[in-house]
Every structure is written in structure tokens, then in C-alpha cells.
Amino acid sequence: DTQMTQSPSSLSASVGDTVTISCRTSQRISGYLNWYQQRPGKGPKLLIYATSNLQSGVPSRFSGSGSGTDFTLTISTLQPEDFATYYCQQSYDLPLTFGQGTRLEIK
């Protein structure tokens, strides 16, 4: 299985800050990396697919980058609604696997 390691596990930031979340994979996965946001009590929401493609309707302050085994989600100019948990997910091979999540909290 492709192991996914996100860092940090939790992060405190203020409205207006820019934050970066990292996702490292146990093998090279080309660009097969997606990012999701989950708010409490809700299903996850797709933000970024194939490393850097912004899903329709997602604000442009979200961006993704990376290659090989190292990937990054950047959120610029944090808004109150961005405080949530974020997950990366690989679709390079089966079983599909997710990172353990990064909880973004208000400072």
C-alpha cells in the first residue's frame, strides 16, 4: 500500500495568514494526488485534483503543487470558513489511501 504522511497534524493560524500543508508518499505517485477539506459533521469536499487542478467552485486562494513523493496544499489569505481538517489522497494505485489529516485551527 502507498503510505501517506501529512504534516503538521495540526496547525494554528489567524484569518489573513497563508498556510502550507505537506503530504509525503511512500513511493513516487506521479501527479495522482488529491486534496479534500472536511468540516465537522460533514462529508469531505474536493479542493484540488491531480496535484494542482482547482475543482470547480473552489476559491483561488487554494492551490496545490508537488511531484514524486512530496506534495503541498497552500491556502492564502485564510478566511473563517477555511478552519477545518484537510486530507490528501493518492489514486496512483489500489488500495486508494488517505493521509491522516491536518486540523487547521483558529489562533
Place this chain on the structure above:
Amino acid sequence: QLRLQESGPGLVKPSETLSLICTVSGASFSNPNYYWGWIRQPPGGGLEWVGTVSYSGDSYDNPSLKSRVAMSMDTSKNQLSLNVNSVTAADTAVYFCARGVEKDDSRGSYLFFDSWGQGTQVTVSS
């Protein structure tokens, strides 16, 4: 607008079978570019892929569930079903259904889940 709604018993006894339904509205099951999947989330935990099925009948499930999973699609009702047999407390989780989309570009074919249900809590306990 696409909507996915999970339903099923919230409580299942150990060693019995967990059975869930996902009702889909606003999208066609017969679109070959879509897959339909189940993902679960244990209490306070992260996301675990359970399995995925396509309209063509291709079905894939997570080996971690040790072949206890069966999935099917009822196109007449636009419903997706999940059965997990011989459940234990480790199967206690919120279960989500989601639509998987496959998008191709020059670099490859990318699968991602673009729409999710709200999830349904399943507790395994006697």
C-alpha cells in the same frame, strides 16, 4: 444538482452483516466516466477507502477488509449498496458514499471523489 444520501441501521451486532444504501439524485449511474465509492471514518479518525464500483460492473475493495465487502448498483433506483459481513467493533465508523470521476489528460488518467454524502454512523455493538 448531485445529491448522495446514505441510509441504513445505525446499530449492528458483532458477527452480523452491515448493510447500507446510498441513493443518488441528479446524476446518471450509467455514465461510464463515473465510479461510485464507499469511504469510512472511525470515531476521531481519518478516512479509509472501503471500495469502488463502476457501471460496467468493475468492483474493487480494500484488502484490509479481508474480502468481507460486497457492493452493487441498482440502476432502476439509482442506488448503491454496501454489505460488510462478519463485522467487529473495528467496523464502527461513519460511512460515506461518494462519486468518483476519472479525468484524462496527456499525463494520465486521474481518479478523484468530487461529491460526497453527509455520511451515516454505524456502531457495531451487542
